[in-house]
Amino acid sequence: xxxxxxxxxxxxxxxxLYKGDYNxxxxxxxxxxxxxxxxxxxxxxxxxxxxxxxxKDGSTPNLDVIAEIASETDLFIEIxxxxxxxxxxxxxxxxGVSRVILGTAAVNDKAFLKAAVSEYGExxxxxxxxxxxxxxxxxxxxTADVTLSDFLSxxxxxxxxxxxxxxxxxxxxxxxxxxxxxxxxxxxYEMEITASGGVSSIDDVVKLKNxxxxxxxxxxxxxxxxxxxxxxxxAAL
Numbered sequence: 001x002x003x004x005x006x007x008x009x010x011x012x013x014x015x016x017l018y019k020g021d022y023n024x025x026x027x028x029x030x031x032x033x034x035x036x037x038x039x040x041x042x043x044x045x046x047x048x049x050x051x052x053x054x055x056k057d058g059s060t061p062n063l064d065v066i067a068e069i070a071s072e073t074d075l076f077i078e079i080x081x082x083x084x085x086x087x088x089x090x091x092x093x094x095x096g097v098s099r100v101i102l103g104t105a106a107v108n109d110k111a112f113l114k115a116a117v118s119e120y121g122e123x124x125x126x127x128x129x130x131x132x133x134x135x136x137x138x139x140x141x142x143t144a145d146v147t148l149s150d151f152l153s154x155x156x157x158x159x160x161x162x163x164x165x166x167x168x169x170x171x172x173x174x175x176x177x178x179x180x181x182x183x184x185x186x187x188x189y190e191m192e193i194t195a196s197g198g199v200s201s202i203d204d205v206v207k208l209k210n211x212x213x214x215x216x217x218x219x220x221x222x223x224x225x226x227x228x229x230x231x232x233x234x235a236a237l
Contacts, residue, residue, distance in 0.1 A: 001209040001236040004048035004078070004194065005039040005229060006219035007032050007069075009062040015052070016220045020129075020136075020168050022052070028223045036069045039222075042229040047075040048164075048196075048217045054082025055103070056138060060091060070096030080127050080164070084109065089116055093123060101164060103127035104137040106155065107144045117159050125162035126155050130181075136168060152189055162192040164217065170198025177204045177216070186211040200226055205235045 007014050010025065014032040018024035029035050036047055047069070051062045059082060070077055079092050080101030089100045099122070106113050106126045116124045128151055129136045134143045135151050148165075155163060165185060167178040177199045185193050192214035199205065200221035208216045216236065221227035 001205075001213055002046050002194075002215040003044065003205070003229070003233050003236050004046045004215055004217045005044050005222055006048040006050070006196075006217050007035055008050045008052055008219065009065060009081075010052040012062055012065050016223060017052070022056075032065055033068050033072055036073055036075065039229060040073045040075055043233050044229060045076060046215070047073075047077050049077060049079045049081075051079065051081035055080070056082075058082045058084045058088070058104075060088060063091065063095065066092065066097065067095040078125060078164075080125075085112060086115060086119070089120065089124070093120065099123050099125050099162070101125045101127045103129060106160075107135055107137050107146065107151070110158075113160075114158055122161050124160070125164060126160045128152060128155070128163050128165045129168055130165065131168040149188075152185070152191070156189055156191055160191060162194070162214065163189075164194040164196050164215075166196040166217075167198060176200055177208060179204070179207050182208055182213060183211050186213055202227070202231060202235050205232050209236050 013027050014029040014035050015025050015027050053061045076098045078099040079097050083089055083100045083102050084105040092100050130148045135146050136143050177195055182195045194215035195208050195213055196217040199216050199218045222229055
């Protein structure tokens with residue numbers, strides 16, 4: 001299982017939100033590039049980035065920081081947050097990003113999703129952010145009238161290969177991952193599934209790995225020191 005240490009970007013800083021609340025933001029570093037390099041030095045091969053500003057309005061205000069991370073490390077980088085048209089997807093991929101994640105667009109713009117999957121294949125992933133069983137959009141500020149199961153079934157039928165599923169109720173809350181949810185998803189879908197939200201212990205990592213999940217994203221627990229990246233990487237092998 002691949003471990004994706006996470007960097008959430010806001011105003012070119014590395015931050016974390018509590019359950020997706022922009023009013024509950026903690027700044028962990030004013031130098032995200034150094035954070036990415038530290039992850040790489042600990043043995044990480046992959047990195048999960050989110051542009052929190054882009055998630056709200058579809059812009060790319062942190063593009064230069066993301067490009068610098070790509071040029072200064074050998075990490076496989078995936079980026080989500082505000083990718084709502086081909087121009088934005090191309091912009092990130094041309095800057096050295098390995099995979100772009102469609103969230104709001106995957107719900108609201110199926111034509112773009114299908115075009116992106118057709119053009120870029122496995123360089124396109126979908127973010128399934130779930131709150132109370134429904135898919136959340138626009139930086140988690142709204143929920144769409146579609147259930148997680150219906151959404152994932154549709155994504156699989158379209159040909160999406162990789163899905164990042166985030167349990168918003170666990171995100172940044174240090175309550176542990178929603179193990180039951182990911183166990184269920186691993187049985188029901190053939191897509192590569194990455195668990196996100198609340199992964200905060202070696203026990204979480206081991207249980208998710210045992211389900212055969214593709215990946216697990218770890219954010220706040222790395223910044224607080226509750227989870228050591230080297231130990232997580234070892235446990236995921």
